Amino acid sequence: MEKIIHHTLNMYKNNLAIDQGQEAILKYGIYLAYTYVLGFCASLILAQILGIFSSVLVLLIAISTFRNFSGGAHCASMVNCIVFSAVTANFLALFSKLLAVDPIGMGLITLGIFIFALWAVYTYAPADTPAKPITSVTKRKRLRTRSYWVLIFGFAMNLSWYLYFGTIHHLIFTSSIGILWQSISLTKFGYRLYNAFDAVFSRLFLKGGNYL
Amino acid sequence: MMRKLLQLSVAILTFFAFTSAASACTILGYQPELPEQLKDM
Numbered sequence: 001m002e003k004i005i006h007h008t009l010n011m012y013k014n015n016l017a018i019d020q021g022q023e024a025i026l027k028y029g030i031y032l033a034y035t036y037v038l039g040f041c042a043s044l045i046l047a048q049i050l051g052i053f054s055s056v057l058v059l060l061i062a063i064s065t066f067r068n069f070s071g072g073a074h075c076a077s078m079v080n081c082i083v084f085s086a087v088t089a090n091f092l093a094l095f096s097k098l099l100a101v102d103p104i105g106m107g108l109i110t111l112g113i114f115i116f117a118l119w120a121v122y123t124y125a126p127a128d129t130p131a132k133p134i135t136s137v138t139k140r141k142r143l144r145t146r147s148y149w150v151l152i153f154g155f156a157m158n159l160s161w162y163l164y165f166g167t168i169h170h171l172i173f174t175s176s177i178g179i180l181w182q183s184i185s186l187t188k189f190g191y192r193l194y195n196a197f198d199a200v201f202s203r204l205f206l207k208g209g210n211y212l
Numbered sequence: 213m214m215r216k217l218l219q220l221s222v223a224i225l226t227f228f229a230f231t232s233a234a235s236a237c238t239i240l241g242y243q244p245e246l247p248e249q250l251k252d253m
Contacts, residue, residue, distance in 0.1 A: 011218070012218060012222065015214065015215060015218050016215070016218055016219065016222065018222075021249050024247035024248070024249055025226060025229050025247055025249055025250060026222060026225055026226070026229075027247070028229045028232075028244060028245075028246065028247050028250065029224075029225030029226055029227075029228045029229035030225060031244040032225075032228045032229065032232055032238060032244070033224075033225055033228055035238065035240055035242050035244075036228070036238075036239065036240060039240040039241075039242075040240075063239075064239035064240070065239075067236070067237065067238075067239055067240075068235045068236065068237075068239055069235065069236055070236055071236035071237045072236075072237065072241075073241070074237065074238075074241050074242055074243045075241045075242050077242065078242045078244075080241075080242070081240055081241040081242030082240075082242075084241055085240050085241055125236075126236035126237075127236070127237075128236065128237065129237065129243050131243045131244065131245045131246060132233075132237055132243050132245075132246045134236065143235070143236045185241075194241065
Protein backbone atom coordinates (compact mmCIF):
# COMPACT_ATOMS: atom_id res chain seq x y z
CA MET A 1 0.00 0.00 0.00
CA GLU A 2 2.89 2.34 0.78
CA LYS A 3 4.14 2.03 -2.80
CA ILE A 4 0.71 2.81 -4.24
CA ILE A 5 0.36 5.87 -2.02
CA HIS A 6 3.89 6.97 -2.92
CA HIS A 7 3.09 6.64 -6.66
CA THR A 8 -0.15 8.56 -6.23
CA LEU A 9 1.65 11.36 -4.41
CA ASN A 10 4.34 11.50 -7.11
CA MET A 11 1.64 11.89 -9.75
CA TYR A 12 0.45 15.05 -7.97
CA LYS A 13 3.98 16.35 -7.41
CA ASN A 14 4.88 15.87 -11.09
CA ASN A 15 1.78 17.63 -12.42
CA LEU A 16 1.08 20.31 -9.82
CA ALA A 17 3.28 22.79 -7.98
CA ILE A 18 2.92 21.78 -4.32
CA ASP A 19 5.23 22.70 -1.46
CA GLN A 20 6.35 20.51 1.44
CA GLY A 21 3.51 21.55 3.72
CA GLN A 22 0.88 20.91 1.08
CA GLU A 23 2.57 17.60 0.28
CA ALA A 24 2.22 16.42 3.88
CA ILE A 25 -1.49 17.32 3.97
CA LEU A 26 -2.03 15.72 0.56
CA LYS A 27 -0.28 12.50 1.63
CA TYR A 28 -2.49 12.34 4.71
CA GLY A 29 -5.57 12.90 2.54
CA ILE A 30 -4.47 10.14 0.13
CA TYR A 31 -4.05 7.72 3.06
CA LEU A 32 -7.56 8.55 4.22
CA ALA A 33 -9.09 8.27 0.74
CA TYR A 34 -7.61 4.84 0.12
CA THR A 35 -8.62 3.63 3.59
CA TYR A 36 -12.19 4.87 3.22
CA VAL A 37 -12.73 3.64 -0.35
CA LEU A 38 -11.11 0.24 0.11
CA GLY A 39 -12.64 -0.26 3.55
CA PHE A 40 -16.16 0.54 2.43
CA CYS A 41 -15.80 -1.41 -0.83
CA ALA A 42 -14.45 -4.51 0.92
CA SER A 43 -17.28 -4.42 3.47
CA LEU A 44 -20.01 -3.81 0.91
CA ILE A 45 -18.76 -6.36 -1.63
CA LEU A 46 -18.73 -9.02 1.07
CA ALA A 47 -22.17 -7.81 2.19
CA GLN A 48 -23.50 -8.11 -1.35
CA ILE A 49 -22.23 -11.69 -1.53
CA LEU A 50 -23.90 -12.49 1.79
CA GLY A 51 -27.12 -10.71 0.79
CA ILE A 52 -27.00 -8.11 3.59
CA PHE A 53 -25.94 -5.02 1.66
CA SER A 54 -28.43 -2.54 3.14
CA SER A 55 -27.76 -3.69 6.72
CA VAL A 56 -23.99 -3.35 6.33
CA LEU A 57 -24.35 0.05 4.67
CA VAL A 58 -26.51 1.35 7.53
CA LEU A 59 -24.09 -0.17 10.05
CA LEU A 60 -21.07 1.51 8.44
CA ILE A 61 -22.83 4.88 8.32
CA ALA A 62 -23.81 4.60 12.00
CA ILE A 63 -20.33 3.51 13.10
CA SER A 64 -18.61 6.20 10.99
CA THR A 65 -20.87 9.00 12.19
CA PHE A 66 -20.47 8.11 15.85
CA ARG A 67 -16.74 7.39 15.50
CA ASN A 68 -16.16 10.80 13.94
CA PHE A 69 -16.94 12.40 17.30
CA SER A 70 -16.21 9.70 19.86
CA GLY A 71 -12.90 8.36 18.52
CA GLY A 72 -11.99 4.78 19.37
CA ALA A 73 -9.50 1.95 18.91
CA HIS A 74 -7.52 1.62 15.69
CA CYS A 75 -5.75 -1.10 13.77
CA ALA A 76 -1.99 -0.93 13.30
CA SER A 77 -2.10 -0.72 9.49
CA MET A 78 -4.42 0.12 6.62
CA VAL A 79 -4.71 -3.48 5.41
CA ASN A 80 -5.55 -4.70 8.92
CA CYS A 81 -8.21 -2.00 9.13
CA ILE A 82 -9.79 -2.91 5.80
CA VAL A 83 -9.98 -6.61 6.62
CA PHE A 84 -11.15 -6.02 10.20
CA SER A 85 -13.84 -3.55 9.09
CA ALA A 86 -15.15 -5.91 6.42
CA VAL A 87 -15.29 -8.88 8.77
CA THR A 88 -16.81 -7.06 11.75
CA ALA A 89 -19.36 -5.07 9.73
CA ASN A 90 -20.73 -8.20 8.09
CA PHE A 91 -20.61 -10.20 11.29
CA LEU A 92 -22.50 -7.48 13.15
CA ALA A 93 -25.12 -7.22 10.40
CA LEU A 94 -25.71 -10.99 10.56
CA PHE A 95 -25.80 -10.78 14.37
CA SER A 96 -28.41 -8.00 14.24
CA LYS A 97 -30.57 -10.15 11.95
CA LEU A 98 -30.52 -12.93 14.57
CA LEU A 99 -31.62 -10.50 17.29
CA ALA A 100 -34.26 -8.71 15.20
CA VAL A 101 -37.10 -11.09 16.00
CA ASP A 102 -39.29 -9.76 18.77
CA PRO A 103 -40.17 -6.00 18.86
CA ILE A 104 -40.16 -5.90 22.67
CA GLY A 105 -36.81 -7.69 22.77
CA MET A 106 -35.40 -5.28 20.18
CA GLY A 107 -36.76 -2.37 22.19
CA LEU A 108 -35.08 -3.54 25.37
CA ILE A 109 -31.81 -4.23 23.56
CA THR A 110 -31.91 -0.74 22.00
CA LEU A 111 -32.50 0.81 25.42
CA GLY A 112 -29.63 -1.20 26.88
CA ILE A 113 -27.34 -0.12 24.04
CA PHE A 114 -28.30 3.53 24.58
CA ILE A 115 -27.49 3.36 28.29
CA PHE A 116 -24.20 1.54 27.70
CA ALA A 117 -23.22 4.00 24.94
CA LEU A 118 -23.95 6.97 27.23
CA TRP A 119 -21.70 5.45 29.89
CA ALA A 120 -18.94 4.73 27.32
CA VAL A 121 -19.05 8.31 26.01
CA TYR A 122 -19.08 9.74 29.58
CA THR A 123 -16.10 7.60 30.60
CA TYR A 124 -13.93 7.44 27.50
CA ALA A 125 -14.99 9.84 24.73
CA PRO A 126 -13.26 11.27 22.85
CA ALA A 127 -10.88 8.28 22.75
CA ASP A 128 -7.74 9.38 20.94
CA THR A 129 -4.59 7.59 19.71
CA PRO A 130 -0.87 8.45 19.73
CA ALA A 131 -1.07 9.17 15.97
CA LYS A 132 -3.72 11.82 16.58
CA PRO A 133 -3.78 13.02 20.19
CA ILE A 134 -6.55 15.41 21.26
CA THR A 135 -4.85 17.87 23.58
CA SER A 136 -7.26 20.82 23.53
CA VAL A 137 -9.75 20.77 26.41
CA THR A 138 -12.24 22.78 24.34
CA LYS A 139 -12.05 20.30 21.50
CA ARG A 140 -12.49 17.34 23.84
CA LYS A 141 -15.59 18.92 25.36
CA ARG A 142 -17.01 19.73 21.92
CA LEU A 143 -16.46 16.19 20.61
CA ARG A 144 -17.97 14.63 23.70
CA THR A 145 -21.07 16.84 23.43
CA ARG A 146 -21.50 15.92 19.77
CA SER A 147 -21.10 12.24 20.65
CA TYR A 148 -24.03 12.61 23.07
CA TRP A 149 -26.08 14.28 20.34
CA VAL A 150 -25.43 11.41 17.92
CA LEU A 151 -26.62 8.94 20.56
CA ILE A 152 -29.70 10.99 21.39
CA PHE A 153 -30.58 11.31 17.70
CA GLY A 154 -30.17 7.57 17.14
CA PHE A 155 -32.25 6.67 20.14
CA ALA A 156 -34.91 9.26 19.26
CA MET A 157 -35.17 7.71 15.79
CA ASN A 158 -35.72 4.27 17.31
CA LEU A 159 -38.25 5.58 19.81
CA SER A 160 -40.19 7.60 17.20
CA TRP A 161 -40.46 4.61 14.89
CA TYR A 162 -41.58 2.39 17.75
CA LEU A 163 -44.22 4.86 18.96
CA TYR A 164 -45.59 5.40 15.45
CA PHE A 165 -45.44 1.87 14.02
CA GLY A 166 -45.44 -0.25 17.16
CA THR A 167 -42.24 -2.03 16.13
CA ILE A 168 -38.57 -1.25 15.53
CA HIS A 169 -37.40 -1.14 11.92
CA HIS A 170 -34.66 -3.72 11.40
CA LEU A 171 -32.34 -1.21 9.70
CA ILE A 172 -32.70 1.26 12.57
CA PHE A 173 -32.02 -1.63 14.94
CA THR A 174 -28.91 -2.52 12.89
CA SER A 175 -27.68 1.06 13.32
CA SER A 176 -28.05 0.58 17.10
CA ILE A 177 -25.83 -2.51 16.87
CA GLY A 178 -23.29 -0.31 15.08
CA ILE A 179 -23.49 2.19 17.94
CA LEU A 180 -22.93 -0.69 20.39
CA TRP A 181 -19.83 -1.86 18.53
CA GLN A 182 -18.42 1.64 18.34
CA SER A 183 -19.10 2.13 22.06
CA ILE A 184 -17.18 -1.08 22.81
CA SER A 185 -14.26 0.22 20.74
CA LEU A 186 -14.03 3.19 23.12
CA THR A 187 -13.38 0.95 26.12
CA LYS A 188 -10.15 -0.70 27.30
CA PHE A 189 -11.63 -4.04 26.22
CA GLY A 190 -12.20 -2.62 22.73
CA TYR A 191 -8.59 -1.48 22.47
CA ARG A 192 -7.43 -4.94 23.58
CA LEU A 193 -9.69 -6.53 20.95
CA TYR A 194 -8.20 -4.43 18.18
CA ASN A 195 -4.66 -5.14 19.40
CA ALA A 196 -5.41 -8.88 19.50
CA PHE A 197 -6.67 -8.79 15.91
CA ASP A 198 -3.55 -6.88 14.82
CA ALA A 199 -1.31 -9.45 16.52
CA VAL A 200 -3.08 -12.43 14.94
CA PHE A 201 -3.39 -10.88 11.48
CA SER A 202 0.20 -9.65 11.40
CA ARG A 203 1.46 -13.03 12.53
CA LEU A 204 -0.47 -14.84 9.83
CA PHE A 205 0.12 -12.52 6.89
CA LEU A 206 3.28 -10.47 7.43
CA LYS A 207 6.51 -11.62 5.78
CA GLY A 208 8.01 -14.37 7.87
CA GLY A 209 4.65 -15.60 9.07
CA ASN A 210 4.59 -19.35 8.62
CA TYR A 211 1.09 -20.25 9.68
CA LEU A 212 -0.44 -20.19 6.19
CA MET B 213 -8.00 18.11 -18.52
CA MET B 214 -5.70 15.91 -16.42
CA ARG B 215 -4.48 18.95 -14.51
CA LYS B 216 -8.05 20.07 -13.77
CA LEU B 217 -8.99 16.60 -12.53
CA LEU B 218 -5.91 16.52 -10.31
CA GLN B 219 -6.75 19.95 -8.90
CA LEU B 220 -10.32 18.80 -8.16
CA SER B 221 -9.05 15.65 -6.47
CA VAL B 222 -6.58 17.73 -4.42
CA ALA B 223 -9.55 19.77 -3.15
CA ILE B 224 -11.40 16.58 -2.16
CA LEU B 225 -8.35 15.05 -0.49
CA THR B 226 -7.63 18.28 1.39
CA PHE B 227 -11.27 18.28 2.54
CA PHE B 228 -10.82 14.72 3.88
CA ALA B 229 -7.62 15.76 5.67
CA PHE B 230 -9.12 18.83 7.33
CA THR B 231 -12.36 17.14 8.38
CA SER B 232 -10.36 14.27 9.85
CA ALA B 233 -8.12 16.73 11.71
CA ALA B 234 -11.19 18.46 13.17
CA SER B 235 -12.81 15.19 14.25
CA ALA B 236 -11.81 12.73 16.98
CA CYS B 237 -10.33 10.26 14.48
CA THR B 238 -10.84 8.66 11.07
CA ILE B 239 -14.19 7.07 10.35
CA LEU B 240 -12.71 3.61 9.82
CA GLY B 241 -10.25 1.77 12.04
CA TYR B 242 -6.93 3.15 10.79
CA GLN B 243 -5.40 6.42 11.88
CA PRO B 244 -2.35 7.59 9.89
CA GLU B 245 0.12 9.94 11.58
CA LEU B 246 -1.29 13.47 11.58
CA PRO B 247 1.03 15.93 9.78
CA GLU B 248 2.40 18.92 11.75
CA GLN B 249 0.39 21.35 9.64
CA LEU B 250 -2.89 19.85 10.88
CA LYS B 251 -2.04 19.50 14.56
CA ASP B 252 -3.82 21.76 17.07
CA MET B 253 -6.86 22.08 14.81
